[in-house]
Amino acid sequence: xxxxxxxxxxxxxxxxxxxxxxxxxxxxxxxxxxxxxxxxxxxxxxxxxxxxxxxxxxxxxxxxxxxxxxxxxxxxxxxxxxxxxxxxxxxxxxxxxxxxxxxxxxxxxxxxxxxxxxxxxxxxxxxxxxxxxxxxxxxxxxxxxxxxxxxxxxxxxxxxxxxxxxxxxxxxxxxxxxxxxxxxxxxxxxxxxxxxxxxxxxxxxxxxxxxxxxxxxxxxxxxxxxxxxxxxxxxxxxxxxxxxxxxxxxxxxxxxxxxxxxxxxxxxxxxxxxxxxxxxxxxxxxxxxxxxxxxxxxxxxxxxxxxxxxxxxx
Ligand code: PEP
Ligand code: MG
Numbered sequence: 001x002x003x004x005x006x007x008x009x010x011x012x013x014x015x016x017x018x019x020x021x022x023x024x025x026x027x028x029x030x031x032x033x034x035x036x037x038x039x040x041x042x043x044x045x046x047x048x049x050x051x052x053x054x055x056x057x058x059x060x061x062x063x064x065x066x067x068x069x070x071x072x073x074x075x076x077x078x079x080x081x082x083x084x085x086x087x088x089x090x091x092x093x094x095x096x097x098x099x100x101x102x103x104x105x106x107x108x109x110x111x112x113x114x115x116x117x118x119x120x121x122x123x124x125x126x127x128x129x130x131x132x133x134x135x136x137x138x139x140x141x142x143x144x145x146x147x148x149x150x151x152x153x154x155x156x157x158x159x160x161x162x163x164x165x166x167x168x169x170x171x172x173x174x175x176x177x178x179x180x181x182x183x184x185x186x187x188x189x190x191x192x193x194x195x196x197x198x199x200x201x202x203x204x205x206x207x208x209x210x211x212x213x214x215x216x217x218x219x220x221x222x223x224x225x226x227x228x229x230x231x232x233x234x235x236x237x238x239x240x241x242x243x244x245x246x247x248x249x250x251x252x253x254x255x256x257x258x259x260x261x262x263x264x265x266x267x268x269x270x271x272x273x274x275x276x277x278x279x280x281x282x283x284x285x286x287x288x289x290x291x292x293x294x295x296x297x298x299x300x301x302x303x304x305x306x307x308x309x310x311x312x313x314x
Contacts (some may be wrong), residue, residue, distance in 0.1 A: 010039045013264070013275055015257065017282040022263030023271050024079065026243060030067050033074035037268050039275070042079030044191065044265020045243035046071060048124065049086050052093050058120055064127035065134070072137035079140065081191065081241075081265070083170070084124050084155075086110050086144035086210040090207060096120060105205065110145020111155060111169075122158060129163035142168040142191055147175045172196035177225035180232035187238075192229055192261070194244025194301075198222045218247040218299035223255070227294060230260030241265060250277035250314050251306055257283070258290030277314040285309065 013023035018047050022303060023043030027033055029051075034045065051059055051067055053070030059067075069075040072080055087093040088101075088109025096117055101107035114121050125141070132139055134260060143155040146169040159167040169186075194217055199206040201222050204214040216222070226242070233240030246252045247272030254277055256264065281289075287307045296302035 009272060011275070011279075012041055012129055013278055015278050015281060015283045015286060017284075019255050019283040021261075021278055022079070022241070023275055023278075024081070024241070024243075024263055024265035025268045025271065026265050027071070030070035030074065032257045033071040033080075035079075035268075036074060037271065039271050040078070040268060042075055042081075043071070044079075044081050044241055044263060046080060046082045047086065048083060049093065051092050052085060052087065052096070055094070057095055058123065061123050061127045061130070064124060065130040066135070068128050068131035069134050069138070072131055072135040072139060075137070077137070080137070081129055081140040081142055083244075084111070084121055084143050085113065086143065087113055088099075105199070106150075110306040111151055111185075112145060114154070114158075122162070125159055125162035125164060132163060138166065139164060140166040140168060140189065144170045144193065145173060145196070146170060146183070147173040149179065149182040149186055152176075152183045156187050168239075170196075171229050171240075172200070174201050174225055174245075179230045181212055181235060182228040183221065184232050184236045184238050189239040189241065190229065191241040191243045192226060192263070194222070194226070194242055194246040197225055197244065198246075201225055213299070215254055216299040217244075217249075218293070218302045220294065220296055220299070220302055223259070223290075223294055223302065226256065226261070230256075233262070234260050239263060248274060250274050251303070251310065253277055254281055254286045254310060254314070255290045255293050255306055258286030258288070259294075277310075280311045280314065 011023040025040040026045040028047045087096040089105040111213045141164045156167045168189035202214045204211045239262045243265040248265035248266030253274045292305035293302040
């Protein structure tokens with residue numbers, strides 16, 4: 001698509017036949033929120049761990065509440081999905097991660113930190129509850145690295161106790177994708193973290209560039225996990241978003257929408273091309289593109305099968 005076609009388009013995301021697809025931005029700081037482009041319908045992933053980096057202790061409830069309130073004010077009524085602390089593995093934190101884990105990607109990371117440090121999560125949720133009260137906004141909150149329905153239930157209980165009423169979890173562990181119906185029974189929405197979902201499905205460290213052929217969203221096994229999650233979302237009529245990097249690839253975005261994903265959150269720079277790609281294809285075409293990708297045997301074949309069905313400008 002040409003620059004002119006993409007220029008400053010702020011129409012809400014939708015397929016050619018009008019199926020709405022929320023187009024959201026991934027952010028890491030309140031400053032990111034203040035720069036939030038007009039074309040973003042909101043924030044689909046606020047990576048709060050950025051606030052915790054390079055510090056000896058966790059930020060206080062007051063400091064966190066201020067930051068969350070700043071993000072909510074900047075979003076100005078648009079949707080904001082706040083992710084609770086995702087420490088460990090590729091996101092180490094001095095005061096939260098365990099020093100002696102041999103397999104940190106499989107260790108006490110993400111939501112599991114609640115086992116060792118429940119006060120970190122409860123302080124964060126309390127801060128979000130305060131920011132909600134101070135701004136009158138209604139943030140959504142989600143936990144990272146949830147593997148089981150019981151973890152989803154525990155998180156939902158804690159979040160609702162803090163006064164946050166739209167509660168979800170990330171689906172980035174294959175177990176949660178395979179049992180998405182049971183997970184969705186506990187929460188209001190899920191958001192697929194395809195970076196980690198691919199890492200865990202393919203047993204491939206996301207930081208190892210030389211294994212990129214395995215760590216590929218087009219791997220049919222990874223697409224199967226997305227499809228299973230989206231199917232559960234349809235059955236329960238609850239939103240299923242994607243906030244991994246794959247959401248910002250226009251061709252993959254068509255596949256994700258065809259699988260039943262209801263919103264896409266990405267680096268803000270990727271929004272125009274994804275919006276354009278959606279507008280050029282009907283939901284039925286997206287479904288055909290998704291079916292073609294799922295029917296492939298290999299990642300390159302899945303991508304080629306999808307590409308063969310779409311507008312060559314995408
Ligand atoms: C993901 O895993 O896809 C995700 C969105 O979260 P992060 O990249 O922060 O782990
Ligand atoms: Mg992740």
